[in-house]
Amino acid sequence: MKKMLFGLAAILFIGLLAACTEEENAEEEQERIVPVETAEVETGDLVLEKTLYGRTAPKTTTPVMLQTPGEVDTLEARNGAQVEEDDLIASISTAAGNQNIRAPKDGQILNIQAAEDEMATNEEPFAIIADMDQMKVQLTVTANVRSLLAVDDTFTVLIDDNEYQATITEVGAMPDDTGLYPVEATVENEESAILSGTIAEMNVPETTIEEAIIVPTSAIIQEDDLSxxxxxxxxxxxxxxxxxxxxxxxxxxxxxxVKAGDQIVITGQLTLSDGDQVDTARGE
Structure with missing residues (x-):
């Protein structure tokens, strides 16, 4: 008899405990409030940026030619050196006598073809004088991107992690052998900080959709091919x-x-269910 009473008491206790647990869980579910961060839905044009890649080169170059081939006696300048107009670059011994090679203009010496005691030809430039005060960015683009560009347009260009303003100076009317159109832009090169041959990234904005409902991309959830x-x-x-x-x-x-002015969840949405109570904070 005592065992039976003890068993009934145990069953009653377990039943009461289960009922309390269910009641507590129901209260917890009822009181569940999810903290979220929201932003305001906007309307406007969606502008995408296309990134174009090119290389830098001197805006202008001037060849230094020899009148007669000969042997380099002395070399007064080195590649990369700054020279002024009429500075002596080299002295050449030729069959017709000694020949002094001078800079035709101010600029930077590039591509010297021979060292001292070596022969220099007059069939190609002995050196190049480059104007490095301005650099050009040379790009090739598709026909679609070409339609976004016009002479005198200005865009931001990234060179060696530094931003510059580049002005379009040429937009090719005919494609090259690859089917792309050549484009050139000019960048001011203060203190010769930009080197020739450096990769440049130019960002060109393109309006793809006008007067659209704009939301933060982070707010969108993908479920079973639906958004x-x-x-x-x-x-x-x-x-x-x-x-x-x-x-x-x-x-x-x-x-x-969804309309402009609606508050859209941008943080915490992955833990939400439809109808959940939320505690909102405004995003930046």
């Missing part, structure tokens, strides 16, 4: 299916039951 966002209405999360029209790293253009 969703969470809006906040009266303190609760509302799950809304959307269609992505165009996307970039930071912003995307979408279609759906």
């Amino acid at each position: 969703f966002v969470y809006l906040v209405n009266e303190g609760k999360a509302q799950k809304v299916e959307v269609t992505i029209e165009e996307t970039q790293s930071e912003k995307s253009a979408i279609e759906g039951e």
